[in-house]
Amino acid sequence: MVTKSLPLAKALNEALRAALESDPKVLLMGEDIGKLGGVFRVTDGLQKDFGESRVMDSPLAESGIVGTAIGLALRGYRPVVEIQFDGFVFPAYDQIVTQLAKMPARSQGKVRLPVVIRIPYGGGIGAVEHHSESPEALFAHVAGLKIVSPSTPSDAYWMLRQAIESDDPVIFFEPKRRYWDKGEVDTEAVPGELHKAQVAREGTDLTLAAYGPMVKTCLQAAVAAEEEGRSIEVVDLRSVSPIDFDTIQASVEKTGRLVVVHEAPVFFGSGAEIAARITERCFHHLEAPVLRVGGYHAPYPPARLEEEYLPGLDRVLDAVDRSLAY
Amino acid sequence: MVTKSLPLAKALNEALRAALESDPKVLLMGEDIGKLGGVFRVTDGLQKDFGESRVMDSPLAESGIVGTAIGLALRGYRPVVEIQFDGFVFPAYDQIVTQLAKMPARSQGKVRLPVVIRIPYGGGIGAVEHHSESPEALFAHVAGLKIVSPSTPSDAYWMLRQAIESDDPVIFFEPKRRYWDKGEVDTEAVPGELHKAQVAREGTDLTLAAYGPMVKTCLQAAVAAEEEGRSIEVVDLRSVSPIDFDTIQASVEKTGRLVVVHEAPVFFGSGAEIAARITERCFHHLEAPVLRVGGYHAPYPPARLEEEYLPGLDRVLDAVDRSLAY
Amino acid sequence: MTTELVQLLTPEGRRVHHPEYAVDPSAAELRGLHRDMVLARRLDAEAVTLQRQGELALWPSLLGQEAAQIGSARALRPKDHAFPSYREHGVALVRNLDPAHLLSLFRGASNGSWDPAENNFHLYTLVIGSQALHATGYAMGVAKDGADTAVIGYFGDGASSQGDVAEAFTFGAVYDAPIVFFCQNNQWAISEPTERQTRVPLYRRAAGFGFPGVRVDGNDVLACLAVTRAALDHVRTGSGPMLVEAFTYRMGAHTTSDDPTKYRDEAEVEEWRAKDPILRLRRLLEREGHADEDWFAALDEEAETLGRRVREIVRTMPDPDPSVMFENVYADGHALVDEERARFAAYQESFADAGRSN
Amino acid sequence: MTTELVQLLTPEGRRVHHPEYAVDPSAAELRGLHRDMVLARRLDAEAVTLQRQGELALWPSLLGQEAAQIGSARALRPKDHAFPSYREHGVALVRNLDPAHLLSLFRGASNGSWDPAENNFHLYTLVIGSQALHATGYAMGVAKDGADTAVIGYFGDGASSQGDVAEAFTFGAVYDAPIVFFCQNNQWAISEPTERQTRVPLYRRAAGFGFPGVRVDGNDVLACLAVTRAALDHVRTGSGPMLVEAFTYRMGAHTTSDDPTKYRDEAEVEEWRAKDPILRLRRLLEREGHADEDWFAALDEEAETLGRRVREIVRTMPDPDPSVMFENVYADGHALVDEERARFAAYQESFADAGRSN
């Protein structure tokens, strides 16, 4: 067992390093990932150690980055692409949803595209516009992509390694406001399945389901609720496509209540899909409708308002109260 | 009253003509919309009558089309953009979700962008790849956009006129496989609200909710179900953002059962949002979980399989049966 | 324009000297080029007919572009890679792709069923311009491998307006990728003439991105061969991309769904008929005595055989099993797809049981 | 490079003759240019300080780019329209935009609160390259109106790689739009030198799209004024776009979040310090006797006043009311937004009642 305490961003850095070391076909591409090491330093030191051919600063063009990554994958490479911030992925949207997602099926499986797209996402860091968005639902609707988001340094390390090893395109959403949170990482542990949810905390009265940055908020809410005598189970979904409905279902069959929490807008968000499917699966178990806590149907606000926009402890607890009141 | 029987595509053509006539600031832009009159002839004859300055054949670049439409709107024009097929809107996705949707809020309302983006969408016409998609959910999640889709020639005419008159960006999804369906259009009727749903058929046992091309399928299903003694209410949503939940709720409070039907994939589709919200609003009225009928989590298949992929009469009736069996 | 255009063969089939470009194909090679063009045209014509008969959903005809496609494709070495758009049936033929693949795509029986690695001929791309980036990325990979391989990326005059094509130019140039951007300027993007896309000849676009561009007579198969070969040699040296604009003409409709009488004059088409690429090479073959009547007759027979084969392929092509919808969406599986596949199967079963038809 | 570069003033402040470009500003105009640059630099420096003190979320410094911005902005007529990127504080100043707007954006109190129609200065655009299309569309509208107005669209060397910028070139050219594309090549896109974006000088990109491009010494305010004025005159004639590349240097960090020591040498910065745009004009003013010590002292005082004003604005800037989140998302309302606004208000109320803090 090789356990280290690492911040989440550093765990990602070590995962990239390990992937570059173990497979010569792994390549990193993105804006400012070389000498600078990325604006969040996730690729720090990698160009120095693996050279410009494997850690490539790319021209400032996201469609170009993803489009050429597809070409590199066709040549047998395994590109790991960094999109600098969530709000800058959209110039690449066409290449992602029309080419990356569909080419394997289009070719009847003759083509596989093991491309990982890393996107630091979400708010809470006081940034200017376009630097705090949570666009996961806009990718989850699209068949051919897999979407994951870790909430801990250990998951950050292992899920990124698994994403790189997967032969499918994976959009890897990194909870940027948790980059500096530390946690234990065992780089020799045998990891669980990439797309399985985990019960992050057990409880009996209500289930909170979340992923990425909101897991921590939900765990805090569970602690706060405990003081009021409520036993909250927290499910860390880890994967948004596929969603591990079995684990949520098992939890809801126990608790009878579900609140889904994410930063992304509620309307057409992950919570909608989870509510719809869990209600179908657990119709006779649910004692309250599935409630959703998330962003409003409004552009992400200027930073000085983000605390009001983002689901915080109180809004989660409010939903818990509302659910328990049924 | 000036009523004519028109195919849906021709109703759109007349709406564009009327808009061009009534407001000199209205402009049409798109690929092949001039001399050719668009690949579906929706703009037939308009360049001839209104000139190249108002009906503009554009370079083959969707981001360019939408981006320059934004600029034209800033100058006081009201551009109506045609995207040739659903699958070709994605190169413009960044301009739509990042600029068109957000600039009004970004400017605190000092900028308004009355841009309409017309998109022929959906399958059922035996087309090759990228010509049969239903991407509405990918826009509905984004605040700042309005999304509508008519199901009849009359709605096609009036909803397009209202969309053009709206000061908000509207994505106007045209049910391409219904282009040739005829219906009565009264070009002098005072239309209802653009974003209100309509009960297209009354019933008491179950509600079918749909929009665009699936309304006809649902009406056919209702007729078929009637033969088996079931009274189905059909709600034509007409608008996907906002969704008129009040009308659906009123229907579900009466029937106790809801099935949502759309061509788009079920996963993260409109049905998820409707199921989640209606379950919350009607928790004690629902006698069965809200069921969804839609596309699979797979790329739209080659044309010779589309009948199996698209929700048809039988799959709708199957869901009706499943709902009634609760 | 004429001064800018590389031509080695006049419409009358006479050889022209060019200071920079030359080829000296053997008689057999010349006959080979002719054969390729004739077969490509025959395949194309048969497919158009089959579409009219309702056997295909759509067909984009290459009529008029045979020289551009055959000349460029014949310039490739076996290990080189071609990234087509959707009209490159002639390139497909040269690369030995079984026509069944193209036919199944345009029949609506597949979205592209071939393995790009088998013939180094990549999938058709219907979304305009996207493949330029794939080709560039592939070429970047080739450069990393230090391989002696070149890549050719096909696109049209209309596609030149897409941001993706410009980005491909940038990536290709910045990474010194061994890629030839091959633009078939057939002067129309559906109903829009090239003036809707550019004010100046397209080959000039390259210089602004820092690599050479050249315009070749796209109806002259020798010039297309010579220029593309030179371009491939150029990019193989590691000095980055090159752009070839083949100036040609789309003789037919955009696709079988299109009606060009709505937007262009028959006179223009007539004018280009006189520049027919096949006739032009035939005149040379005849004048220089590289092929006789028997040879042409045998070729016609071969073309007819191809036509029959194409009909046969299409008429006997089975519809795919519906379950393939769920296949190959993911390599490593996806819980939802598994669930939907199972439900779909059960649902199909229920009809078998109940006898209610879908 | 030097031969390609239009320069009217050497780093030593001596006038240079150029065969094509000339300006002959009056002494008052020269002083005006100097004043603008000094004020822009002062505003910028104050903002950097305020960011360090935690008062702003971020600040992209214009240090070193004063001549490019002031020269180009002063070339505009009042009715002309400017579309900035996010670093054009100098252009904003010339256009009389209240600095409070810029400060509120980078404080995180707004996403751009000004009315573009008020100063014909459009909103900042943070997503690289997008505004090139807005500017082009605006110019297309101007052309339709037959107005005697020109448009200038600012973007950086990095932005030149974005597909949107290429598409803007195409639309501008095809529709003969009166737009000057003004590229401030400050040689860095965050940590990437211009070689990561292009092999050849950027101004040459224009020719391939069919319009003229010119490279100007971006640290020479007279040359920037002359070249931009000529470019605006050119586009006003209806002959389509023009590209101006202002060759300059980003003296500071990319933004206050950036650490340039990770990727570039201080020696390079030093070299450019010698070409300082403000010092250069000051030398001319002094040499030709257009301004005396008193004038410079008064200007320093004015700059200090501006600095104080900036501090004052930021320090007294109220946080916006949370309810503004729901405002202006739509012009005509949206049922869901109305519902969420109401719920949000009720929720806020509940804390007022319960005394539980948010």
Ligand SMILES: Cc1ncc(C[n+]2csc(CCOP(=O)(O)OP(=O)(O)O)c2C)c(N)n1
């Ligand atoms: C992104 C995108 N937009 C629009 C279309 C519709 N479309 C198909 S072919 C075509 C014209 C293409 O013209 P060109 O690039 O010149 O190629 P050609 O068809 O002449 O070979 C258009 C607009 C498309 N396929 N993809």
Ligand SMILES: Cc1ncc(C[n+]2csc(CCOP(=O)(O)OP(=O)(O)O)c2C)c(N)n1
């Ligand atoms: C689409 C997009 N991708 C990435 C970014 C992140 N980013 C912000 S500024 C910048 C560099 C821009 O360089 P340049 O265009 O030269 O302008 P400069 O900052 O030098 O003025 C990058 C990559 C962005 N804002 N938008």
Ligand SMILES: [Mg+2]
């Ligand atoms: Mg063409």
Ligand SMILES: [Mg+2]
């Ligand atoms: Mg720069």
